[in-house]
Structure formats: structure tokens, C-alpha cells
Amino acid sequence: xxxxxxxxxxxxxxxxxxxxxxxxxxxxxxxxxxxxxxxxxxxxxxxxxxxxxxxxxxxxxxxxxxxxxxxxxxxxxxxxxxxxxxxxxxxxxxxxxxxxxxxxxxxxxxxxxxxxxxxxxxxxxxxxxxxxxxxxxxxxxxxxxxxxxxxxxxxxxxxxxxxxxxxxxxxxxxxxxxxxxxxxxxxxxxxxxxxxxxxxxxxxxxxxxxxxxxxxxxxxxxx
Amino acid sequence: xxxxxxxxxxxxxxxxxxxxxxxxxxxxxxxxxxxxxxxxxxxxxxxxxxxxxxxxxxxxxxxxxxxxxxxxxxxxxxxxxxxxxxxxxxxxxxxxxxxxxxxxxxxxxxxxxxxxxxxxxxxxxxxxxxxxxxxxxxxxxxxxxxxxxxxxxxxxxxxxxxxxxxxxxxxxxxxxxxxxxxxxxxxxxxxxxxxxxxxxxxxxxxxxxxxxxxxxxxxxxxx
DNA sequence: GTCTATAAGCCGATAGAC
DNA sequence: GTCTATCGGCTTATAGAC
Numbered sequence: 001x002x003x004x005x006x007x008x009x010x011x012x013x014x015x016x017x018x019x020x021x022x023x024x025x026x027x028x029x030x031x032x033x034x035x036x037x038x039x040x041x042x043x044x045x046x047x048x049x050x051x052x053x054x055x056x057x058x059x060x061x062x063x064x065x066x067x068x069x070x071x072x073x074x075x076x077x078x079x080x081x082x083x084x085x086x087x088x089x090x091x092x093x094x095x096x097x098x099x100x101x102x103x104x105x106x107x108x109x110x111x112x113x114x115x116x117x118x119x120x121x122x123x124x125x126x127x128x129x130x131x132x133x134x135x136x137x138x139x140x141x142x143x144x145x146x147x148x149x150x151x152x153x154x155x156x157x158x159x160x161x162x163x164x165x166x167x168x169x170x171x172x173x174x175x176x177x178x179x180x181x182x183x184x185x186x187x188x189x190x191x192x193x194x195x196x197x198x199x200x201x202x203x204x205x206x207x208x209x210x211x212x213x214x215x216x217x218x219x220x221x222x223x
Numbered sequence: 224x225x226x227x228x229x230x231x232x233x234x235x236x237x238x239x240x241x242x243x244x245x246x247x248x249x250x251x252x253x254x255x256x257x258x259x260x261x262x263x264x265x266x267x268x269x270x271x272x273x274x275x276x277x278x279x280x281x282x283x284x285x286x287x288x289x290x291x292x293x294x295x296x297x298x299x300x301x302x303x304x305x306x307x308x309x310x311x312x313x314x315x316x317x318x319x320x321x322x323x324x325x326x327x328x329x330x331x332x333x334x335x336x337x338x339x340x341x342x343x344x345x346x347x348x349x350x351x352x353x354x355x356x357x358x359x360x361x362x363x364x365x366x367x368x369x370x371x372x373x374x375x376x377x378x379x380x381x382x383x384x385x386x387x388x389x390x391x392x393x394x395x396x397x398x399x400x401x402x403x404x405x406x407x408x409x410x411x412x413x414x415x416x417x418x419x420x421x422x423x424x425x426x427x428x429x430x431x432x433x434x435x436x437x438x439x440x441x442x443x444x445x446x
Numbered sequence: 447g448t449c450t451a452t453a454a455g456c457c458g459a460t461a462g463a464c
Numbered sequence: 465g466t467c468t469a470t471c472g473g474c475t476t477a478t479a480g481a482c
Contacts, residue, residue, distance in 0.1 A: 106246075
């Protein structure tokens with residue numbers, strides 16, 4: 001049995017990701033969830049709140065998983081490769097959630113925008129500090145770590161724009177390829193030699209994300 | 224003197240890029256252009272047509288410039304580096320136009336969507352074939368050229384999400400850095416050695432784009 | 447928790463005068 | 465080429481019964 005609350009969450013997620021927040025009416029959400037508009041307002045305060053909840057839930061799982069990556073990897077190179085695989089995985093498996101988080105930013109206002117912005121900044125900080133550490137240790141070589149982190153983040157985020165589960169390439173293959181792209185991009189070196197994902201010991205992305213999801217759900221259950 | 228038509232185009236461009244197509248009302252467009260709603264309809268047929276015109280104009284300039292790149296560069300390595308610098312430049316200087324082209328896709332319907340999709344596919348084809356040629360010649364080494372072209376395109380497109388003319392890094396510096404990222408990512412090699420943009424002879428991006436813009440405006444003047 | 451009914455206002459688009 | 469006035473419908477959100 002799936003609760004009304006969950007049906008609303010899923011209806012909004014599908015509609016927001018396919019048509020966009022502004023183009024989605026509360027009638028459509030109520031209709032897809034199988035309830036009336038008035039009932040919908042029993043579960044939410046405003047349409048924007050529904051959006052914020054979706055974005056907050058998606059971001060908190062992503063951040064929790066990225067923090068797990070930091071705990072479970074040995075150095076900047078493994079950490080970056082694992083962060084890339086995680087980000088690609090999230091943007092493929094949770095395509096709808098990821099695309100809402102990435103694109104509906106401008107529909108937020110005031111304090112809600114600030115909250116989401118802080119979460120995004122925190123996540124970006126994990127990437128940036130990973131590359132900065134790699135450069136300062138000397139196992140990466142890139143002039144502007146911040147610029148490189150933006151480049152890699154946008155590259156991985158883009159997966160949600162074109163990935164299809166029915167496509168030729170599996171998500172894990174894409175993730176591994178992108179991790180190799182990332183290692184080349186930051187000129188990762190161990191003992192002067194180039195590195196690929198196959199040379200590294202990296203936690204399994206799907207397991208790691210599942211664990212992060214459980215942590216988040218334990219502290220604040222999904223809508 | 225700036226014509227009413229141009230004022231409408233610029234108003235729509237600013238509003239669509241800041242708030243999104245769906246969130247922008249024709250009242251706002253008319254107001255910002257300094258005319259009435261009824262007058263607005265003297266210059267356009269529907270709101271969606273206004274969007275299509277903006278997207279078509281932006282894409283046609285980008286494609287014309289990319290084709291100029293192909294004419295003016297000697298091999299796949301120089302061509303890819305030049306395509307990257309062009310794409311970054313367009314997404315920084317023409318941030319508004321680029322973000323509308325990239326994000327308002329889902330507001331298009333029917334034949335209009337098809338027209339824009341074809342243009343985008345044509346542009347992506349130029350990138351893909353450049354990397355494919357590099358791999359087949361042997362000066363690049365990447366398992367899936369198509370995947371690498373998606374990765375690089377999304378990386379460069381992302382510049383429009385965070386770039387600011389007031390920021391620390393100049394757009395030409397970002398473009399050159401990204402081109403170097405790209406050459407590392409596809410493992411570009413000349414005589415077995417890695418390559419950077421400084422080793423290459425590449426047309427000046429701004430000049431090249433200006434020339435492409437003139438070509439487009441000569442065949443179909445801007446709105 | 448769910449509903450019907452409705453408020454109050456904005457939406458894209460048009461008619462028709464000047 | 466520009467305007468005022470307006471149409472019909474859709475928007476988010478609420479009141480109040482069950």
C-alpha cells in the first residue's frame with residue numbers, strides 16, 4: 001500500500017520534471033494523485049513548498065552519500081572518482097528528482113531559496129576541496145581547482161539530460177567512463193603515471209547510496 | 224534608434240532567461256517593451272512563436288560559427304579546441320540567449336520542436352564527428368566518441384549557469400582552460416606527446432563568431 | 447481526510463476604433 | 465502601428481460541510 005502522501009510526492013515529481021514547475025497546475029497534481037484540490041491542500045501549504053520538499057529530499061540524500069564517499073575513500077584520487085560515479089548514478093537512476101533539483105532553482109523565493117542554495121554550496125564544497133587537496137598533495141595538476149570542479153560537476157549533471165535506461169550504454173559504464181574523464185581532466189598521477197578507475201579501490205556506488213538514503217530517511221522520513 | 228521589434232526581442236530574451244518561458248506573461252513582455260498587449264500581437268503570432276524565434280536565432284548563429292571553425296582549422300585537435308572555446312564564449316557573452324536555448328526546450332510543441340531538435344542535432348554532430356575523426360586518425364584516444372562529445376558539450380554549456388562578467392576569471396581564460404580540459408579528456412596526442420591550446424594555431428573566437436553572426440543576419444535578419 | 451463550491455485574480459489572445 | 469476594452473478560461477488557494 002502506497003500512502004496518499006507518497007502518491008502526491010510522486011505525481012509532483014513526475015509532472016515537475018516533465019513539464020516544469022511553472023507549467024504544472026495543482027489540478028494536474030491532484031488529478032494524478034487521485035484526490036481533489038482541497039485534499040491536496042491538506043498535505044501541503046503551497047505549491048512552492050511541495051517543490052522545496054522535493055529538492056530538499058533529493059539534495060539531502062546526495063549530500064549524505066557524498067559524505068559517505070569522503071569517509072570510505074583513502075585519498076583525493078579515489079574520492080574524486082567515487083564522487084563522479086555517485087553523481088552520474090544519481091542523475092541516471094533518479095533522473096526526475098535530479099532534473100528538478102537542477103533546473104527549478106529560479107522558482108524558489110526568499111528563505112527557501114537560501115536553504116536550497118546552502119545545501120548546493122555544501123555539496124559543491126565537497127568536490128572543490130577534494131580537487132584542492134589533490135593539487136596541494138601533488139597527485140593532481142590543474143591551475144584552478146574551483147573551475148575544474150565546476151566543469152566536472154556540470155559534465156556529470158548533464159547525464160540527466162540525455163540518459164535513457166533503454167540506451168546503448170549502461171549507467172555503470174557511463175559512470176566509470178566519466179570517472180576516467182575526470183581523472184584525465186585533473187591530470188591525476190600516482191608515482192608519475194596516469195591512473196584509471198580500474199587501478200583504484202572504490203566503494204560500490206549503489207550500495208553506498210542506499211546506505212545514505214537509509215540514513216536520511218531515519219532522520220527525516222520522505223514526504 | 225532601436226526598433227520596437229528589437230525591444231520586444233530583448234524584453235522577451237531577458238524575461239525568458241530570468242524567470243523562464245512559462246513564468247513570463249505577455250503583459251510583462253509588453254510592459255518591458257513599452258507597448259500594449261494588442262500592439263505586441265502586431266509583431267508576433269503567439270508567445271511560443273516568440274520563443275522559437277529566439278531559439279532559432281541563437282542556434283543558427285552557433286551552427287554558423289561551428290561550421291566556420293571546421294573551415295578554418297587544420298585537424299581534429301585544433302578543431303575540438305576551437306569548438307570548445309566557441310561554445311564557452313557563446314555561453315558567457317550570450318548567457319541569456321544560450322540559457323533560453325538550453326532550458327526552454329520542453330515548452331515547444333509539434334513541428335516547432337522538431338525544427339529546433341534538428342538544429343541541435345546538427346550542432347552536436349559537428350562535435351561528435353570531430354572526436355570520431357580524431358580517434359580514427361589516432362590523435363585522440365577515447366572508447367566512446369559520442370559519450371565524450373556529450374560530456375564535453377554539457378561541461379561547456381554549464382558555463383552559462385555560473386559565469387559572471389564580474390567574476391574572478393575572464394571568459395577567454397575559462398575558454399582556454401576548458402579547451403585544455405577537453406584535450407586531456409580525449410587524450411589528445413601529437414607524436415605521442417600531450418597537447419595544450421598554446422601548442423595550437425586556432426582562429427580568434429570573438430572574430431570568428433562576429434563573422435558567423437554577419438552571415439546569419441545577411442540571410443535572415445534578427446527579429 | 448475528503449469533498450463541493452467558490453473566491454479573486456491572472457492567463458493568452460482578440461475585436462474594433464483611431 | 466497603436467490603443468482601450470474585453471472574452472473565456474485557467475490559476476492558486478480557501479470556506480465550510482460531511
